[in-house]
Amino acid sequence: MVDFTLTDEQKNLRDLAHDFAVNEIRPKAWEYDKDGTWPIDVLEKAFEVGLMNTHAPEEYGGAGLSHLDGAIIEEELSWGCSGITTSLGANGLASAPIAIAGSEEVKKEYFTSLTESLKFASFCLTEPGAGSDVSSMRTKAVKRGDEYVINGSKCFITNGTYADWYTVYAKTDMDAGHRGISAFLVPRDETVTIDKKEDKMGQRASNTATVTFNDTVIPAKYLLGQENKGFKVAMQTLDYTRPGVAAMATGIGRAAFEFACDYSKERVQFGVPIAMHQAIQFMLADMATKVHASRLMTYNAAVLLDQGKRNTLESSHAKRFASDSAMEIATDAVQVYGGYGFIKEYPVEKLMRDAKIMQLYEGTSQIQRLVIARETLLPRRAEEPAKATA
Numbered sequence: 001m002v003d004f005t006l007t008d009e010q011k012n013l014r015d016l017a018h019d020f021a022v023n024e025i026r027p028k029a030w031e032y033d034k035d036g037t038w039p040i041d042v043l044e045k046a047f048e049v050g051l052m053n054t055h056a057p058e059e060y061g062g063a064g065l066s067h068l069d070g071a072i073i074e075e076e077l078s079w080g081c082s083g084i085t086t087s088l089g090a091n092g093l094a095s096a097p098i099a100i101a102g103s104e105e106v107k108k109e110y111f112t113s114l115t116e117s118l119k120f121a122s123f124c125l126t127e128p129g130a131g132s133d134v135s136s137m138r139t140k141a142v143k144r145g146d147e148y149v150i151n152g153s154k155c156f157i158t159n160g161t162y163a164d165w166y167t168v169y170a171k172t173d174m175d176a177g178h179r180g181i182s183a184f185l186v187p188r189d190e191t192v193t194i195d196k197k198e199d200k201m202g203q204r205a206s207n208t209a210t211v212t213f214n215d216t217v218i219p220a221k222y223l224l225g226q227e228n229k230g231f232k233v234a235m236q237t238l239d240y241t242r243p244g245v246a247a248m249a250t251g252i253g254r255a256a257f258e259f260a261c262d263y264s265k266e267r268v269q270f271g272v273p274i275a276m277h278q279a280i281q282f283m284l285a286d287m288a289t290k291v292h293a294s295r296l297m298t299y300n301a302a303v304l305l306d307q308g309k310r311n312t313l314e315s316s317h318a319k320r321f322a323s324d325s326a327m328e329i330a331t332d333a334v335q336v337y338g339g340y341g342f343i344k345e346y347p348v349e350k351l352m353r354d355a356k357i358m359q360l361y362e363g364t365s366q367i368q369r370l371v372i373a374r375e376t377l378l379p380r381r382a383e384e385p386a387k388a389t390a
């Protein structure tokens with residue numbers, strides 16, 4: 001049976017997240033976008049009201065919410081500001097490898113630390129020479145007794161400057177391509193340096209940094225899963241988290257659509273509100289359809305995860321469609337505003353800049369198409385591992 005009705009608990013979560021977006025995020029979003037300031041005051045409040053680490057299991061003090069619950073929350077928060085939501089949600093991305101492959105001891109230590117007080121974690125996969133092609137990474141982890149020594153640089157790391165913990169992918173066999181990658185949990189210490197903070201086009205309230213590990217020593221228990229099996233952990237992580245990006249894209253698209261609708265009813269040209277012109281109505285109609293379809297695809301990808309099923313295909317469908325749709329909707333919203341849409345005083349130009357990153361991080365739209373084509377042309381059995389692209 002297919003039923004898209006939200007439960008009362010889910011409606012309450014949606015309302016909580018929406019109220020937070022209205023009262024705490026939107027009033028500051030454009031200011032933080034302008035200055036590129038990290039929104040620590042908003043993050044502190046989100047932690048207090050339980051809108052951070054919603055994925056953390058109940059046994060470690062978390063809310064243990066489902067993937068669908070998470071997607072519902074992420075759409076609302078991103079409707080407020082996707083840059084702030086990226087800062088809020090990065091712990092979820094960093095935690096997924098631990099939930100997937102961490103030992104019981106590591107899960108307890110890590111999740112408890114996240115739920116006890118406000119802490120940040122980052123997911124470190126990308127390198128200057130290894131973006132979509134994860135297998136070409138050069139960061140290295142060498143086993144020394146019951147420790148690993150990590151050396152290498154990761155770029156574009158969300159919350160990198162502020163993280164207390166990092167989940168890091170490194171080569172344990174330099175010659176084995178994606179079969180030589182392992183995943184690690186790395187607590188921050190003085191050997192971890194932040195080399196660069198990026199000045200970005202959009203999502204300027206999120207922190208994006210280059211993080212370097214300089215002879216960073218970690219106990220061997222922080223190996224996540226088995227040696228040389230980290231690539232599978234990374235791909236499973238992205239299956240887990242791409243519905244969240246799709247939800248964020250849905251939130252951006254919805255915000256742009258709502259601004260465009262309101263403006264079209266107020267702006268008068270040729271003696272009538274521009275909403276009376278069919279060309280505008282058709283743009284708004286297409287925006288509404290794209291928001292609706294993005295949400296349904298997102299829910300579908302999230303529910304499969306909640307049912308314990310592999311969602312690689314559906315996750316890529318949702319991420320690809322919702323991201324491209326957010327970009328199209330935000331661009332059309334600027335069109336509905338005419339010249340005013342291009343001016344920073346009006347809200348939609350920020351949404352157009354923010355939407356762009358949706359098509360880039362956690363696998364570009366081209367990479368999603370590669371995954372979709374592969375899964376469609378060569379369908380795999382549920383237990384087969386993911387293929388080598390991020």
Ligand SMILES: Cc1cc2nc3c(=O)[nH]c(=O)nc-3n(C[C@H](O)[C@H](O)[C@H](O)COP(=O)(O)OP(=O)(O)OC[C@H]3O[C@@H](n4cnc5c(N)ncnc54)[C@H](O)[C@@H]3O)c2cc1C
Pocket residue numbers: 122123124125126130131132133155156157158159200203208357360361362363364365366367370390
């Ligand atoms: C703001 C921001 C935040 C980020 N946060 C994180 C983070 O927290 N952690 C992290 O690890 N990474 C993060 N990233 C990195 C992000 O995931 C990568 O930028 C992304 O995967 C693309 O890699 P790349 O930039 O090296 O592009 P490239 O891989 O160099 O791609 C360049 C272009 O070529 C295309 N392309 C590449 N290969 C193929 C192919 N086989 N077929 C067709 N087209 C192809 C791509 O689609 C793209 O259009 C972040 C990036 C940004 C900008």
